[in-house]
Amino acid sequence: MKAVQIKSYSKAINTILSNIPKPQISDSEVLIQIKTAAVNPVDLRIVTGEE
Structure with a gap:
């Protein structure tokens, strides 16, 4: 499964495309x-340290 990850807080947003394992779910989960998907502008402000 592919995931775009941000691994640190920084003014320069560096994203990493990673292969991660498929999540294991239980009988009560889907x-x-x-x-x-999209990123909320508030999330970008948090990652860059503006909030």
Whole structure:
């Protein structure tokens, strides 16, 4: 499974494309497939240390 990760707080946002293991779920959980995702502007401010 692929994931885009931000591994540190910084003014320069460095993303890393990683292969991560598929999550293991229990009988009371569901696993969904995400086709598209977005980043909230507030999240970007937090990662860059503005908030």
